[in-house]
Structure formats: C-alpha cells, structure tokens
Amino acid sequence: MQPRIPRQSAGEQGGRWPDGTDIEDRFSAELASAVSGARRRAVRDGDRQIDTAHLLHSLLECDAEARALLGDGPRIARVLGYLVQRSIGYGLRWQSAVEDSGAVPVVSGVDGFSAPAAAAMEDAGVRAARRGAARTGGVDLLAALVADPRTRAVEVLARAAVEPHAVLARVASHFEPAP
Secondary structure: OOOOOOOOOOOOHHHEOOOOOEHHHHEOHHHHHHHHHHHHHHHHHOOOOEOHHHHHHHHHHHOHHHHHOOOOHHHHHHHHHHHHHHHOOOOOOOOOOOOOOOOOOOOOOOOOEOHHHHHHHHHHHHHHHHOOOOOEOHHHHHHHHHHOOOOHHHHHHHHOOOOHHHHHHHHHHHHOOOO
16 A cells, blocks of 8 residues: 655645745744655555654654654664654554554644644644734754643653653753743
C-alpha cells in the first residue's frame, strides 16, 4: 500500500500552508527544516502520516536550542537511540499505524499529519504568538510535543527517562526575561 503522505507535506507545497501563509513567514529556519525532515522520515519508514515521534526526531536533529532543553548529552543520546531504533523497525513498533492519542480532537486541514502531530503544530504556533514571536520556533514545537502525555513523542521521552514536565519547565524558564 502506498503511504498517504503527499510527496510534500501541506506546509511545503509551493512553500505555502493551506491558509496561504508562506512557510518562511510562519516557521523559523530550524523548524521548517525539522518539518521537512519529519516528512521524509515518515515516507522512508513507510508510515501513513507524520507523527509526533517523527517531529521529535527531526526537531532534535535540526534545532540545537530545542535539543539543549531536553537535558544532558546522555539523555539526548538515549532519546535519539529509541528514535533510530523505531525508524529501522526495531524496538517501539508503531510502523504503519496511525497515531491517535485520544487526548486531542481530530484536527483537519493539515494533510499528512496524525491528529496529535497536527495539534502539536497548531499549539506550537499558539505558543509562539502568545509570547509575541514573529515565527514559530523549534522550542515552541518541543513544548507542544511534550504537552500531550499520550503521544508517541512522550512515550519515547519516557523510555529515555526524560520527564515531560521538566522539559516544559525548562522551556518556560528559557523564555523568561533575564533579571
């Protein structure tokens, strides 16, 4: 069966999202690269949709700022180890299954993303807007990915002994103005 992910994700088709916004206007360079990488990873893995684990994997590869907020080097190595095992079909077995955490309503309009991944992308944009940022960054997506405790991204983090609440706290302090 052919994957249902379009050759280009909704966010990459002609450099525009369905709402007509240019990708460069919406995402930081690192986040745009991470979304593109997640799409390639999902297609290569034979998955039907980009899920939160694809987003986490690509985000950690593309965004040093987001990667640093996960914690020390060994912790990041464990997370990446689980993600690589998953991508080669070993360990966590989600391949060809659609991600549905059940915690979020189905989000339409973002073709090629699982509902939790689409919700995380939307939440990342809301987080960026709330802090007055012109573009959504990788740290915004990281916070959105760990906010839903029933996603694949959080399952990977839990197996690697990364506490989502601690990541959210580090993200919050990262954006606090210096005294």
